[in-house]
Amino acid sequence: MSSFTAVKNFSRRDVLKLFGATGGGLALGASGISWSPMAIAQGKEPRLNLFVAVGEDNKVYLTCHRSEMGQGIRTGIPQILADELEADWQHVVVIQGLADKRYGSQNTDGSRSIRKHYDKMRQMGAIARTMLEQAAADSWQVPVGEVEARNHKVVHVKSGRSFSYGELAVAAAKLPIPELNHVKLKENKDFKHIGKSHKIVDMDNMLSGRARYGYDIQIDGMLYASISRPPVLGSDVESLDDTLARKVPGVVDVIQLPVPEGPPKFQVLGGVAVIATNTWSALQGRKALEITWTASKNDSHSSTSFMESLIQGVKEPGKLVRQQGVENTDWPEDSTQQAIYTVPYLAHAPMEAPAAVASVTPNGCEIWASTQTPQSTQQNVAANLGLNDEQVKVNVTLLGGGFGRKSKPDFSVEAALLSKKLGRPVKVSWSREDDIQNGYMHAISAQFYQAKLDSDQMPTAILQRTAFPSISTTFAENVEYPSAGELDLGFVDIPFTVPSHRCEAVKALAHTRIGWMRSVSNIQHAFGIGSFVDELAHNAKVSCPKMWKEMLGQPRHIDFSGQQFKYGNYGEDLSRHPVDVGRYHQVIDIVERNMAEFAPNQSNQGWGFAVHRSFNSYVAIAILVEVENTNLKVLQAIAAIDAGLVVNPDRVVSQTEGAVIFGLSLAMMGEIAFEDGKVKQSNFHDYPVLRMGQCPDISVTVVSASSAPAGVGEPGVPPVAPALTNAIFAATGTRVRDLPVNKKLNV
Template structure:
């Protein structure tokens, strides 16, 4: 957390053999045995003490209270621009009845109560409309598995969703303990007392500050703990300013690249340009006499297979510039393996061939889709529509390049890292250094963009392997933009084929969708947990199998094509491309039916009033497009949140120009509308960069792109106005970091069709 960036704390860890469902597919194994008769693990009291300071006392595993009334909150989620260091404290401040400004964040120890349960439960491959016993039983079991594993992960748009109950319960419990302590001191009934802005107030006007009650509250036993009803919320649902905004503006915020432990040296890397290559020969003597150069270290052995960080060496120097220049000058020879034959065209051809000959795994089926299509083939007045869509590999391109700082000395590791997965970072560091997990001290800094890239910890293993040979000094490793672009874990390339039949009235008789791509989850599990790949992976087909259009006959399946290219979680994962495929095809069907896209969608959502409301809100707010422009529409649900977008698009000098995007959202209870709007804007611009420009291509085993000149992102003059509408809701809060990314590509493509009559079925969108 911001207050403790420079002073690493010891993070206690208990090693365990881990088995879990991630992305909807994994064998639970022996971990499940016996759990059916055990109660779910509680999430209020930790096994490890909070890192307290001064006279503060812990009231539970989340909250500690100082004599001055300050509240320390254990923060297990990483701040990477999504505002959770504001939204999550709001949950506690609401239930504890303290000013938001009174809460100070401390880094949570690695303890099971902070594990992300919502993210793992969301990985179950069920359709959103499923409400049967199997789904309920699977959700219950995965929840128990998740509580036992306690994986501390920031991802899957799950931070607020996961924290909604445990963090409110922690605040409400602490508040009840303070009420009980005050009532005992006054020899009064707790029912005659209330709380307000950090005080307990008796009905007769007496009041005590929380700080004065802190020590007494530790042993107090409240009669009951009651969460506030939504109508009583004073903070939740009201826009609050970002708590981290000032530090980011004035430069005091500490990101990974800002860490400066005493005696630190810098490391620059040279990594194999060909996927899967190894170091054949290196001549350190050629650079050791260059200014500031200290050492050359081969880190290849520390890395698991198919990471972003390929085999290679690091050059240590007094400054990063010295290290970088020496790394570029270092004579290196590489041993190229089978990866040298990789090419984008061949990868797509392989996926196409697999779609031709393999059935794949069926994620959702209703009725008899194939039978409906066959019968329609001979019927008069029936139209048969087919289309194939394509999406490329994508890099994350976070503004803060990959970096990590480590010190290995006296059998211990000190680690400063911007990470989305602290537990994995600790394990990777311990393994690379050859020490026990509990000998790793960790500081999680702010992240200058995560987007899923920092769920992986290849950079941690890399720098610890280097620091182990650096004589005990801290080493800060920084990747260049070229390193980052060429050694990412990429969003998978994908192909998707659709078939549908329409009757004479424009009704869909049947729909079949089959897609192909690599599996992110298979690779992630192997890299980070050593689990063998196997089984279906929900992320490959999400956005297609879980659509809520009411087709009477449909079948959605996917073929996993093992990828030699390293794959990783990218913002909105499979939804990022499957929404483009699905929403583009829906528009194609609407056109074939002689209907506009909005009316056609409305006809398919008669049993989904929330989706209809979101769609109608976006269209109504968008109004009519300006002269020479067109509106494209897309509707998509991901991470529990429903988003409709209307993109206002023009064609200027042969280029696609997006002027405005209206984004309507139903994300359940809006904890902080201000942050939700910011997230929607961010997600739209992130998705638009990919829609218009994003493509990683492979030639002879090498990534062809290297920097923003050939992997461009949206620039400020190109950014559209984004208008966000948040629909009122009483439902449980859902994800918000990612759901506004998937609809933007199809919304733009559908607008382009109106302007040009040309269907764009491949990303990025080019005329």
């Protein structure tokens, strides 16, 4: 497939440049407002929330309002639009949407870009196609039923006459927007782009080095900032000597940032910013600062002692969050199996650390940022500068990884505050050390699982507890329990058929900024339940896949009614995205079959298995490991993913492969430790990510499905850790219940 023309950020003024002041064309926004560039030239105001534009140059300009971080969304959204539009892929240009609330949500996280916008994008493409068809029918003075859009043209079926889209653009722009009930969507069998693998539109630029990330942005007159932030959450500058810093060549100023009161939210952390004419001088000036920090209530925080308290907490009764059947109170010692699983603090560590450029003027602010949340960036920058949202323009660059870290716009706020203070554009670039030590951590956690067994060693009752500081603590003070939304993520939503299934949450306070990371609470919950099912299977002398199928029961849909909680289902209606046990079975069966194709294990090798539903998708994973002495080698990973209807299969495979690598990095080596309130790790030497030599061969099966599109970016991560540790047990007989694995084995 040919790639698109370079992706662009387009504003109202840019449209004039695109078509020329005397050009014309058709564009549609989510609200269904039509406009033409000619109308702009005449001073008429169009809507900004554009998805489809057709120019007289015969090119189709498709807006992607989501952020691209390698997942391919700047290809997936246009594929949907182009399919319903009957656009020729080689005549498509992608426009990167700016921050604008009229797009609807632009928050590119939660694996929801396709599942939340699939229907809307189809409608936008179909509306544009319908208007082009009507324009052609009007020109030929024939009934619209006699014309048909085909591959970038509208054809009169009876005579064979045709118009290109460019020839129809101006006329189509003058037509009223058709009602949705008069717009016909394609049947799935007629798709030309949806369901077909397309090379991502940014690939060529990424491979050639022409791609522009947040770190690459430079504008005239820009200054560079490096910030020394408080090493403990809640501390502030007690004393500052910046004499030596100001003597560093290139340093132009040293500015102290205030520590905000209340919960962290997306505010700056405070600290001291060194401003220079180049990045190197800013970094060297920062090293020359002499700072002492005030005391904080978090000074005594130790992740070791905190984990011990979480472990003790899950041994005691917690707050009921789900009860299926009647509570079991009889736990005989000889027929009860239990275990506790722990996961440490984790950092996102994307290859590109956070970076933003801000230019504040008397009229407003313009931001260039590697952000997953342009609207949140706009809102938070505006609030900190005392502006209206509309006075802040946010340009979205490519992201060199995000994983949820770049959904928090604190780094853009830092740049904006410094630009306002200096009256110059300012670029804030976080270092790797900044990112690891001052980010928003994935929560430290402990999970308790207990099962009562019958005479066949099958569970008849399950009790589970979870303890971890909630993401809600970032936004409100004195939060003690995980939120319902976090408990929905792999904890309360496991659809077992056991007669009694009880879930409890345990108190845990926060001592650092807690944030969502790729797959969020599914990380710890899938590790817990995926490991425990394997332990039950071993005790019952059956395979782990068989135990999963036995505990899940027969294919059916689950709504958890009458179980004392309301399931959020990742924000989706259960009628559209049901909890479907049959789809669990399907991915389990696929992985079992694929495992059979590989040679039998050697004595020091073992297969591990896990399955998990998250973000409305179903993923099963099997991992083969080899352990020689205490040296671990991961040999093979086999995955099957059912994400419903898939727009770009190549990206689903790629995302699942990436999820396996991400999950292995966390499970094998991921740990952030706190001592005296400070993060001990600083860079990839002590917070490593998987190297190429540690990567297994990975095979991915994408289930062909016509059900509603579900998530892809995150669902592959949760089952990786339990599949890995279950494999280690199969190879060695040693059970790993506390991550990371490198506490026990050399990786």
